[in-house]
Amino acid sequence: MNPSATTPPLTGPGGPSSTSLWRHRDFRRYLTGQTAGVAGSSISSMAIPVLAVLELDATPGQVAWLAFWGQLPPALLALHAGALADRHSKRRQMITGDLVSATALATVPVAVALDALTLAQLMVVAAVQGAAGVVHDAAAISLLPTLVDRSLIQRSNSRIGSLFAIAATGGSNLGAALTALLGPARALLGDVGSYLLSAWCTARIQARETTPTRTGRRRLRTEIAEGLRYVRDDHRLSVLTWVNATTSLALAALNTLWALYLLRVLEMSATAFGVVLGIGALGAAAGALSAPAVARRFGPGPMMLGALALTPLTQVPLLLASPGLGWELVIGAALFLQLACAGAAGTTQRSIRQIITEDSMQARMQAVSTWLTSAARPLGALLAGGLGTWAGVRPALVTGACLLVVPLVVLARSPLRALRQMPAPPPAPESTGHTTGQPPAAAGPTVPAPGSASAAEGSMDGGMP
Template sequence: MTSCAEPAASASSGESLWRHRNFRRYLTGLAVSAAGSSITQMALPVLAVLYLDATTAQVAYLTFLGQLPHALFALHAGALAERRSKRRQMITGDLVCAGVLVTVPVSAALGTLTLTQLMIVALVRGTATVVHDAAAISLLPSLVDRSLIQRSNSRVGALFGIAASGGSHFGAVLTAVLGPARALLGDAASYLISAGCTARIQALEPARVRVTSGSLRNEIGEGLRYVHGEHRLRTLTLVNATTSFAVGLFNTLGALYLLRTLAMSATAFGMVLGLGTLGAAAGALTAPALARRYGPGPMMTGALAITPLTQFPLLLASPGFGWQVAIGAALFLQFACAGAVGTTQRSIRQIITTAGMQARMQAVSTWLTYGARPVAALLAGGLGTWIGVRASLTVGAALLLVPFLILASSPLRALRQMPDPPGPATAPVQPQPRTGPSLVPEARRTQDDQSNWSLESDGP
């Protein structure tokens, strides 16, 4: 993988994204972190289900607490990202995640690890992730010209999926060799590498929001009104939220179903997750070409229509290697559809949003999208206890029809090309002008940037 410490190189509008050092450092940090997070995604359920003998309800609570911070803090994190240095906010989130994950193998070595501690770790890690992601996604439009956003998101999504797949496979190996608790050290190390790469990004960030009220409330309200008032943002955010709700139900019960009902080994479980993340990479990488050929709207609508069908192998499966292969293939297709839709809708939202609203727009989407998952986790726990795990997953498959119906009933279904950026006359927030070529070159930090680089005490 490309080192984040390579010497600087000048960037130009015709230069490959891979040769643009700020984008490369940004991408490297995200990819390494994604690989590490896949280790935790694979190892944590194994630790809870197989080693701590968690019940269905306890697995649901663990997932609920991991997703709860998105509902509680996403809007605040987005508003803070407009006020503060986005890079500093990303580094803070990475360091907190690394620190809290280290406590798990330490407690396991001392024989004091409990499900309660895992739930606290999930809550703290989820909060730090919200802080990081609110800044990370909104930073991208300041690294590249808007005409390159779709290509950039495609590269991010593809490498993210590849790294996540590698992380799942590596996590399976680490879990088998070291045990699930010590495997989490791999994720902790990935957060430290990500923080180092982010610290070396030198591009000039957009002008920050000038605080007049001393409160985040007005800024959060502006973000909510901005997304609600733009029909494309409103539709895509609603599609994301309803998809996330259905996926949240699967994420809550999926590990329990595969590990216990279908008797998958920890290694097979990691391999199946790895196939899914490879599908996400394939979908993200082919999204620009598919959008050019069929149009962004028809492509996203078709992918959302296919997604519910990919659940049939999971719902019909029984223990055995053949079904494991079928589930892996279906997961590959499901994630490919998700990667194509995710890359395209994120690019559309970033293109049509003004610079001063990027973080808040993304925060609203994160709040609704990931905020739906704690509710889905609680519903999954109740349904799993009441009607059984397989029947609950069937409900989740039916819910995947909702985002398809939302997009199919909106004007976006007919969108044939990527939209144009907003004109200055229609921009609700006027950012300060930014000069430079299409690929933004490295810029020296201003006095304000330098004074705000240190960590500040106030948080979301």
């Protein structure tokens, strides 16, 4: 690495554990920008389904195709975006993604004003946003370890996860209010503004980034292959990645028809739909905030196993529900529990992966997870669309709920279920230069080999992608 291109990560006079994250200017700017993006995306998550279902009269198959086109670009571009983020400025890549997303989304209210909006345009906008989003996210997630010390990663992710959930709550309710007052198309202008705010905050981050010293020109595919081998050869990274991918497949099948099911089958109003999303986001905030304490008390593995075991059960009220206020409250409570599990698990699994990964491989490591989870999402969307068209919406949701058992099995069969403590970071490289792409040896609390899983009982804390 080039020492002149780095600044010390956030630490305090009494060590990292004594440091207040809120006093770190660059972390605050990073958090503000990303939180604004989450709030804006929640507005779109509220407004776009309403726009497609209620105003463009989309069928279950068309709703599935809309989800498919939004989820396809990350599956195609994630590995390239991760390699570029490890090669070039992460902040510049984040800003570019934000500006492209803002431009694409702004075309929707313009088209509505001209009475020219079609489902085809919505699908194009979804695809462009998906591509810009993966470019942004590959850089954003991998930027955090350069801003704070590794010992503060879990605390940082806990704060980020909780504020993201609160922002999602505010965004959902704001989206519901804007949709009711201005219509779903004009409500999307709130998301356009959030992208611009995110770009502005990212541009104001002053810390220099760690950039690799390169002795010659290397092909992008070579660096992508390095990232794939890096994740494959570290069993901790590979298991967490497959847990995320199988979870994404199941959630994509559920989420594709979830809005249509609530709005059309259960006759939920747009306002009630936004409120239910907001209640669920509060659960994600509670889960993220409690993750460090729960992981210390029970270990990340048992917590993850418990979260994955509870998640399929939270779908039962949705499948049994009928129209009415009482069932709307039950669905909101079930979503609260589901997202609490996701928040706690997601905060910790992301922290584990960031802690054990070398700086020069952060974006590519994350890109491999994004690639697999993103590839699973279009498959889940198409599965839901096919089942919803031929068998009905409720059978499609039952299938999605059953698929949520798969990540539980993947984790239960892994040695990571015995991880009782957060792992130690990899040792600092002894020399500068380009990374070899070799995964770090497990340090600190070890994970037993597959043949000796009974020798330890503990935890991994993972979460939904």
